[in-house]
Amino acid sequence: MRIREHGKHAHRTDTIEQAADFWECNKTKALLQSAEFARRFDERIQTVLARDDLTAEQKREIADTLSIPGTYEVEFSESVDVTK
Secondary structure (H helix, E strand, O other): OOOOOOHHHOHHHHHHHHHHHHHOOOHHHHHHHHHHHHHHHHHHHHHHHOOOOOOHHHHHHHHHHHOEOOOEEEEEOOOEEEEO
16 A cells, blocks of 8 residues: 655655654554554443443543544543544
């Protein structure tokens, strides 16, 4: 897979390099690990927010803490909705 990193896509270079630094591996493996992490992280957040032993306020705080504006927004109501 090729990822455009030139012109208006130049910001991708920094993001990919940051992932490689974080995972301490090459860029290809970092992208794969990041994708797998994102999938598993999403599943686990939904599991936590579905717990019956947490109050609505606790769930709302968890959702707010784990949200990343513009990228991954966790919204809590009586049901769990995740916008990607």
